[in-house]
Amino acid sequence: MTIFLLRRLLSAVVLLLAVSFLAYVLLYPAAGDIARNILGENASEAQVALKNHELGLDQPLLVQYFTWLMKALGGDLGASYFGSASVWSTLMVRLPVTLSLVIVVTLLTGVLAFAAGIYAAVRKGWVDRTLQILATLGDALPSFIVALFLVTYFAIQLKWFPATGFIPLTESPSGWVRAITLPVIALTIGGVAGVATQVRSATLEVLRHDYIRTVRSRGLSERRIILTSVLRNASTNGLTTLAVQVVGILGGAVVIESVFALPGLGSLAVEATSRTDLPLVIGVVLAVVLIIVIVNLLVDVLVAWLNPKVRLS
Structure with missing residues (x-):
């Protein structure tokens, strides 16, 4: 039973990692200009560029994902783009x-x-x-x-x-x-x-x-x-x-x-x-x-x- 349980737990961990990766790489490119959505249509290009840099959205997508993953493994799922409430506290x-x-x-x-x-x-x-x-x-x-x-x-x-x-x-x-x-x-x-x-x-x-x-x-x-x-x-x-x-x-x-x-x-x-x-x-x-x-x-x-x-x- 112990070996059976360990196999199932390992499968669960692999599934969570796969889902997190797919969700990240599929959702972020499809979201469009995230910084402009946050700042509004009247924001200048400089403000949008600054917001992208602040959120790390100016980095390659895989770099963004692995940065997020390292924080997530430490219990930090990031913060909401609107209101800056932590994702973890909101989920709880x-x-x-x-x-x-x-x-x-x-x-x-x-x-x-x-x-x-x-x-x-x-x-x-x-x-x-x-x-x-x-x-x-x-x-x-x-x-x-x-x-x-x-x-x-x-x-x-x-x-x-x-x-x-x-x-x-x-x-x-x-x-x-x-x-x-x-x-x-x-x-x-x-x-x-x-x-x-x-x-x-x-x-x-x-x-x-x-x-x-x-x-x-x-x-x-x-x-x-x-x-x-x-x-x-x-x-x-x-x-x-x-x-x-x-x-x-x-x-x-x-x-x-x-x-x-x-x-x-x-x-x-x-x-x-x-x-x-x-x-x-x-x-x-x-x-x-x-x-x-x-x-x-x-x-x-x-x-x-x-x-x-x-x-x-």
């Missing part, structure tokens, strides 16, 4: 909002999807057909449509939940729950649909194996068989799909945060991109990739624990 303010959504949605999606997928595979009949219909609807229904319905009906009309804003968990646990409930529901529906379908298919496959009949012949209860033999062997596909869903959750968070006016990484990415605040954009990209890497690493470890054969791959 916005990150808890997005992490709240990602963690709760991922856990909720996993629990609901595994329960629905296994139940449908075991019961079959109308339960199975209903799951397949709901999964198709969940995949087809955009999360922002669900979000608009939820905020209109439950927040504006019934006033059960706040329509906008975020309250940190440390400040008020009940306020935090009320603030993220509707966004979490909007993001969970589509995720549950995709994972539940994979769990159902994997469970049906496991139930056809000879060793399940052997276990049943020993007189064990169906519940115990499901919770031990079936769940352990059918979970690999579901967990892998759940890890992939995290990418969709983060992508959907950009829209959902806009609908509910949540000050997370999604809204920060939109703001920074519209202003060509590239240090912030790259900081958001790295934060998002880091979340995906951590989730995938945790899933890999869990899958390796459930299925020792995976450790050899």
